[in-house]
Each structure stands twice: as C-alpha cells, then as structure tokens.
Amino acid sequence: MIVISDSTPLIHFGTIKRLDLLRSMYGQISITGAVHREVVTEGIALGKMDAFLIEKEIGDWIEVVNPKGYAGEICSQYRIHIGEAESILLARELDADLLLINERDGRQAAKNIGIKVKGTIGVISDCVGEHLLTIGEAAPILYVFRDNPSEFWIDPKIIDMAVRRIRDLSKGHDEGD
Secondary structure, X not given: OOEEEOHHHHHHHHHOOOHHHHHHHHOOEEEXXXXXXXXXXXXXXXXXXXXXXXXXXXXXXXXXXXXXXXXXXXXXXXXXXHHHHHHHHHHHHOXXXXXXXXXXXXXXXXXXXXXXXXXXXXXXXXXXHOXXXXXXXXXXXXXXXXXXXXXXXXXXXXXXXXXXXXXXXXXXXXXXX
C-alpha cells in the first residue's frame, strides 16, 4: 500500500506520542521535502517534541520522496500551501492508495484529482476497526483533539460525531462477535 502524508496527521500523531498507530496501519509512509521542512526542520527549531519523535522515524518507516513535477500549479489552482500541494502531486505521481491530509481545501483538491484521502480522525476510526485501539483507548485520544482545538485545528463537533460513530461501530462488532 502506498501512503503519502501531509503535515498535520504526522504532527497530530506525534503530539499524542502515537506514531506507532500510523506504522501499524500503513507500514510505510512517504512525505515530501516540504512536509519534512514544515514538520521536522521547523518543528525542531520551535522545540516541538513531535518533530523530534518524527525525525527518529525518518529513514525507517517514514521516507522523504520529492515529487518530480511542479506543485506550484496545484497551489495556485486550489489556493493551498506548498506542503499540501506537493503531497497531492506525489500521491498522483506514485498512484498512491491513500493521502493522509486534514485541511479542507487540500482534501477537496486531492478528491478533485481522484486521490483517496483520510484525516486524523479517520485513521483513529480505522485503528478501532482494525483492533489496534479499543473504543476505551480511542475516545480519550479524540477528546485530547477536541479539548485543544487551537493546537489540533479540528472542529470539536467533528470529533464528537466521530466518537459516536466509533461507539456505534464498536457496538456493531460486539453484537456480531
């Protein structure tokens, strides 16, 4: 499975010290040079712990791959940042199975190009579905995101909906087992 990640999903999982979930779900993830600069280089300069954790994984299961094409066109057309545009371009060039991206405009741009997207909340939900997390483990993670919207940039209403959906999913599995 070819998975590309934009900045925010990596930052989120690094901040909660659960990069292991990304590794367990996807095995290997590729990021672009722009994403590496934003997440690791700038993060380390700011003293962000997630940046140090992510840096340790570079060259192991997180690889830096630059797209061959020019991402500026995607930036202008969809009015998104270079990291998002490079991630979308790389996903298209590699015919990736999945692009991990949270930003609404970036997600829409990727969908318009025909790229399957998933955000942080979707990954958490999938981790429950794959039994990497129980609902008892997933809900507190989601509540950390909900209770710190200025740090995680996710609408608290979306998180509350996700918790309800995961609980419903969990009940369905219990009944079917």
